[in-house]
Amino acid sequence: MNFDFSDDQKSLKDQARKVLTDKSSTKAVRAVLGRKTGTTSYDTALWKAVAELGWLGIAIPEEYGGVGLGRLELCVLAEELGRAVAPIPFASTVYFATEALLLAGSDAQKQKWLPKIASGEAIGCFALSEGPGAPKPEAMTTTFDGAALTGAKIPVTDGDIAHFAIVLAKEGGGASLAIAELGGVTRSEVKTLDPTRGHAKIEFAKTKAERLGKAGEGWELAEQVLDRAAVLLAFEQVGGAQACLDMAVDYAKNRYAFSRQIGSFQAIKHKLADMYVATEVARSNAYYGAWALSTEAPELPLAAAAARVAACDAYHLAAKENIQTHGGMGFTWEVDCHLFYRRAKLLAVQAGSPGVWKEKLVRRLELKNAA
Amino acid sequence: MDFNDTPEEAAFRAEARKFLEANLAPKSGARAQAESSESDFMKRCKAYQKKKAEAGFAGITWQKEHGGRAMAPIFNVIFGQEEAKFEGLSGPFAIGLGMCIPTMIAFASEDQKKRYVGPALKGDEIWCQLFSEPSAGSDVAGLKTRAVKDGDDWVINGQKVWTSGAHYSDYGILLVRTNPDVEKHKGLTMFFLDMKSPGVEVRPIHQMSGGSNFNEVYFTDVRIPDAQRLGEVGQGWQVALVTLMNERLAVGGSPGPDYSEAMELARRTPAPSGKGTLLQDQAFRAQLADWFVSAEGYKLGRFRTITALSKGQTPGPESSIGKILNANRLQDITNAAIEAEDHFGIISDDAIAPMDAVFQQSYMWAPGLRIAGGTDEILKNIIAERVLGLPQDVRVDKGVAYKDLPTGR
């Protein structure tokens, strides 16, 4: 058995950490966080840098302008991007839009978009949600008639800056995925708990769009995109949880109360140990998801659900208890704890909430046991 | 046991309701509040407080000589129950009337009480609590701000932090170090001061939720007359304990959306399973049940405390349970509500998010509640050591002069 990343993958990870520490200090994150609504919602310099480093196309085949490495490489990058709370539309473009294109795009569609994604010219997004609660096929109102989209999607992460959107819409009696260019489409930025990523309401009004994949298969395709994104997001979440844990451990060693390091109190020790345990559970489940994703194993649906559930749990715990460990300091704007608390919540709902994934997990477990 | 109002209580409740209906707007969403500017809001708070005092509903349990009605604590609870049904305008006075003024009543001179208690009760003067410092929060007795006697005055130098409301406060109670050569608890002294004294500088702290309700307060050669000392020199810790005991009684009530709001959301939100509403979802129902027993446990526990109070017993440290329960339940409920809204839950715009974004806003406030007025960990230590009588944690600061304590710096 060999259940670990390779040396090359690990050195890619080290390189990524160096680049992100240098280019995406929390100062850069805060520049995006503190911007006025309606102004550029991502770090354009960092976006350019990650494009030049080949990260955007790391899992895109060479024939489509990518680097042609695999999902495992993407996973190690995701972990570092999560650690850095990177203020760029990486997840939307790479985990959602690229995966959707690779999964269901025609050759022409891939030729059109993937090289532009790899070079950083095209930002993508994934538009599913229309209102509060888990999306349901029968409740969806956005429609696709084979050539154009009509209806509103809200919120769309990175929808304010994206060049194109992958949209789930009703078509006939079923649903389809469609791809639409967003130039000229009405969009308004919406305020969220995590302003380090932009969010929009996108209103399609007979917007020209192409079908992605087969008509009527949209719901199943969307589920498959979400499975893939779930694994990649899990790495971002593990990276974020680990950053919280590292911050908390560091603070607990240096902060004194009652003339002792607060880390010498068992209440703090156990808290940090709980964060560590949750993060390790998430990490192991994420690794398994990475294996399933990179080998296109039939285990992917269950592995993805497990990776997501564990990662949401770990990041939530780590983000809130990191604040708690910092006491009053943790509740201030200047200390970085809240950047993680905000991002943890975004990542926990962006691909569907933990409740939805717990349900999927058990359903998939039942299927597996029945087989 | 009997939960019915006695005739006297029922009459008081009716009187309270009449007053509240005449003077307060119904509970409005977060949205309406955000629309009014801070100074407008404060004006309305002060106007309400004045009417409340004139009608005898401020300081219900206080002695008559202090402008109170000398009624049993249950009447305070009844008024609180009724007031909670309306728009909240009492926040700015909570620290002053809940903690500072009771400390003044216990330790200030008769003349001082005459001068300060009335205006605080009427909302004309607002008070803040200047205890915590950058290196002394949980361990507040380890504070550094120095007071040195100079003639009839004391000269104060140092810094306080996390002072809620300092930016709009007129007065504050201030805990300082008067003797660094003895054990930390023995070298403290309490004062009260005019926040406009020369040398006091208030700087707002930007909190993670975006607002600025608390402050850093710097003291540079601030002179306080010895007459404004509360308690003896070196007895500041005993005075502070009186303040903090009142804090435990003051921090009460449900601090934000609770199980009933979660239930309302669940009624109109689809379940994660895709089948029916969230309210029909078994997992969510189980959570609702847990939140309900926690909220009720807190509320009913307070009734037990009040019953004990009315029999002349003093409330013990067991009232620490309340804040741990309420703060953590708030964080749980708001988190669960946001997740239940799925991707839409990230929207914090109160014009778009369900229920005026009450869950999103409180989610950002909940972490502060777990820290303010004693952290979860400190409150659990209090329960373990003072309620359950478990042995104290090893103390490295016992028997050591303040100036010789390790601080890590």
Ligand SMILES: Cc1cc2nc3c(=O)[nH]c(=O)nc-3n(C[C@H](O)[C@H](O)[C@H](O)COP(=O)(O)OP(=O)(O)OC[C@H]3O[C@@H](n4cnc5c(N)ncnc54)[C@H](O)[C@@H]3O)c2cc1C
């Ligand atoms: C919203 C808000 C409003 C506030 N308002 C006021 C105010 O008006 N006036 C005022 O004076 N103060 C105020 N405070 C300050 C508050 O009382 C302190 O922040 C709090 O007591 C914690 O102190 P600290 O921030 O120094 O954290 P620390 O004491 O440094 O604590 C850091 C961590 O160590 C833990 N810890 C410390 N000691 C122990 C121990 N013995 N055992 C186990 N764990 C331990 C804590 O639980 C925490 O997790 C406010 C704070 C907040 C957040």
